[in-house]
Amino acid sequence: MRRKIVVGNWKMNGSLASNERLLKALVEKIPQAISVDIVVCAPYPYLFQTQSHLKHSPIFWGAQNVAKYESGAFTGEVSVSMLKEFGASYAIIGHSERSTAYCESDENIATKFMMVKKAGMTPILCVGETLIEREAGIMEKVVSKQLDTIIEMYGEEIFDETVIAYEPIWAIGSDLAASPEQAQAMHQFIREKLSSNTEVIKSLKIIYGGSVNPQNAIQLFSMPDVDGGLVGRASLNASDFESICHSAEI
Numbered sequence: 001m002r003r004k005i006v007v008g009n010w011k012m013n014g015s016l017a018s019n020e021r022l023l024k025a026l027v028e029k030i031p032q033a034i035s036v037d038i039v040v041c042a043p044y045p046y047l048f049q050t051q052s053h054l055k056h057s058p059i060f061w062g063a064q065n066v067a068k069y070e071s072g073a074f075t076g077e078v079s080v081s082m083l084k085e086f087g088a089s090y091a092i093i094g095h096s097e098r099s100t101a102y103c104e105s106d107e108n109i110a111t112k113f114m115m116v117k118k119a120g121m122t123p124i125l126c127v128g129e130t131l132i133e134r135e136a137g138i139m140e141k142v143v144s145k146q147l148d149t150i151i152e153m154y155g156e157e158i159f160d161e162t163v164i165a166y167e168p169i170w171a172i173g174s175d176l177a178a179s180p181e182q183a184q185a186m187h188q189f190i191r192e193k194l195s196s197n198t199e200v201i202k203s204l205k206i207i208y209g210g211s212v213n214p215q216n217a218i219q220l221f222s223m224p225d226v227d228g229g230l231v232g233r234a235s236l237n238a239s240d241f242e243s244i245c246h247s248a249e250i
């Protein structure tokens, strides 16, 4: 049985004061022995604060993006080795809000995925289709292509011990989550696509993201191929996030 994982993606939200309230509440509410992996991905300037609050808690933390390069003249970028040295365990890669706004290519995303993996951190790769693509019935083709770039560049084995987040773009920030059946169908498709490598089958986690909330989390997480969630808005509220984390304890 795969251990489930719930990741909070704070996106570009927070302040020193509001983060302190949120992190303190999470540390208080989340029991040490919780049977789910929990991760908080905060904006870069707040990683130090996040690390300080979470260091004696069962909650992991990470970044929302990494640079494609090791080091050098790349103004504004943050490298994987900086994050690793600092103690981050996870990094979200290829979130649609980045790939759309900054025209991030599948090749860039693949390189970042490999770099996070090579550094010994866990990449959380976001994949998903637009509403137009879903309505055209080509969602599996779209997600397949997103994965194929990584497979062609680094082989299927790179997905060993990693996380894929299925985030249909139409469900993000929309209050219209995918139904448990829609999520399950895509998760099963992704798992079957990567099923020729036995190590990958054992260790890959496929989580769902897009309007996850305390009301829909249990149903989504109880689907056989849904290994947890990538949570945006609801991760900014300690009680909602706690409730979602407990929903994964099934």
Ligand SMILES: O=C(CO)COP(=O)(O)O
Binding pocket: 009, 095, 167, 171, 172, 173, 174, 175, 209, 210, 211, 212, 230, 231, 232, 233, 234
């Ligand atoms: O993009 C998301 C998480 O990465 C989902 O955001 P919401 O949960 O706010 O819809």
